[in-house]
Amino acid sequence: MTRLTRLIAGVIISATVAAPLGAWAADDFPTRSIRVIVPVAAGGWGDVTTRVICQRLGEILGQSIIVDNRTGAGGLVGIRYTKEQPADGYTLMSTGSTLAIQQSLNKEPGYDALKDFIDVGTMVRSPALIVTSSKSTYKSLSDLLKDAKEKPGTISYGSAGVGTTTHIAAAMLLKKAGVQMQHVPYKGNGAAMPDVIAGRVSFLIDAYGSSQPGLNGGLLRALAVTSDAPVSVLPNLPTAAQQGVPGFSYYYWLALFAPAGTPPDRVKKLSDALAKTLNDPKIKSRLQSEGTEPFYASPTESEAFLRKDLETTSQVIKDTGIPKQ
Known part of the structure; x- marks a missing residue:
C-alpha cells in the first residue's frame, strides 16, 4: 500500500469512527x-x-x-x-x-x-398571600380596602423593592380595587417583614412558603390569597376576588x-x-x-x-x- 493510499484509508476510517462517537457524545450530555x-x-x-x-x-x-x-x-x-x-x-x-x-x-x-x-x-x-400583622385591626382584605377608600393615600404597604413582583402584584391589586396607598419599598421581602409584623406598614404581598413561619407563629394574619380559588393549604382563606376585587388573580x-x-x-x-x-x-x-x-x-x-x-x-x-x- 502506498503512502497516499494509507493516508486516504486512514481518513475514511477516522470519519467512520468519528460519526457515531460524535452522536454518542451529544446523547451523553450532561457529563459534568x-x-x-x-x-x-x-x-x-x-x-x-x-x-x-x-x-x-x-x-x-x-x-x-x-x-x-x-x-x-x-x-x-x-x-x-x-x-x-x-x-x-x-x-x-x-x-x-x-x-x-x-x-x-x-x-x-x-x-x-x-x-x-x-x-x-x-x-x-x-399564588401570593396578602398578609398583615396579627395585631392589626384588619380581619380581612375587605376591611383593609374599605379603610383605604375612606382614607386615600394615607395607608402604606411594603414591597421587596420598586418593580419587584411584590410591588407589581400590589399595584395591580390596588388599581383593580380603585384605591390609593403609599408604597414603601424595601431591599427584599425579608427586610420588609419586621415592619409588617410591627404594624409600621399595613400589608405585604408574599409567597406562602416565606409567610408560613409568621402565620404559624402567630405574628402574621393572612387577609386573602391571590389565586383564582381558595388553596388547599389554607382552605378557609378567601381570595381577593371574593373580597371586592373581582377578576383579580396573581401567581x-x-x-x-x-x-x-x-x-x-x-x-x-x-x-x-x-x-x-x-x-x-x-x-x-x-x-x-x-x-x-x-x-x-x-x-x-x-x-x-x-x-x-x-x-x-x-x-x-x-x-x-x-x-x-
Whole structure:
C-alpha cells in the first residue's frame, strides 16, 4: 500500500469512527455538573423551590446541579450574567416574572428575554398571600380596602423593592380595587417583614412558603390569597376576588432558561428531565405542601407563556404609572 493510499484509508476510517462517537457524545450530555443561576437571595420562595426541583432533576440527569445565587439590581445581575455564559447547557437560570418585569421597567435592561434566552420549560406557579400583622385591626382584605377608600393615600404597604413582583402584584391589586396607598419599598421581602409584623406598614404581598413561619407563629394574619380559588393549604382563606376585587388573580411562576444558542438536543434532554421531575409524586407532594403547584410546559409552550407575560407586565407598568428606571 502506498503512502497516499494509507493516508486516504486512514481518513475514511477516522470519519467512520468519528460519526457515531460524535452522536454518542451529544446523547451523553450532561457529563459534568450543571449550574442554575438564581437571581434572588437565598431563602426566598424562588430559591427554595428551585433547590427542591434541582435536587431531583440532577438525580434524573445523573449529574449534580449547583444552585448559584447571583443577586442585585432587582435580578438584573443574575439575568445579565446568565446571558453571557457559554450556550452549552451547563449554565441555566431559574426565574419567572422578574425576567418580564425588569425588561419592561428598565430603559436599558441589558437583555431581550425572547432573543437572549431559550425556554427549557416552566416549572411551578404559586399564588401570593396578602398578609398583615396579627395585631392589626384588619380581619380581612375587605376591611383593609374599605379603610383605604375612606382614607386615600394615607395607608402604606411594603414591597421587596420598586418593580419587584411584590410591588407589581400590589399595584395591580390596588388599581383593580380603585384605591390609593403609599408604597414603601424595601431591599427584599425579608427586610420588609419586621415592619409588617410591627404594624409600621399595613400589608405585604408574599409567597406562602416565606409567610408560613409568621402565620404559624402567630405574628402574621393572612387577609386573602391571590389565586383564582381558595388553596388547599389554607382552605378557609378567601381570595381577593371574593373580597371586592373581582377578576383579580396573581401567581408567582418559575421557569428554567438557557442562554440563546444552546443546542436543541440538549434543551430537549433538559426539558424532558424537568417534566419527569415535576411528575414525581414526592416532588408534587413537597411543592403542594408549600402552596406551590407543578406547572410544566414544553419549551415552545413556555416561550408563548413568557411572550404573554411580557405583554401583560409592560401594560401593567404603563397603567399603574410606575416610572421606568
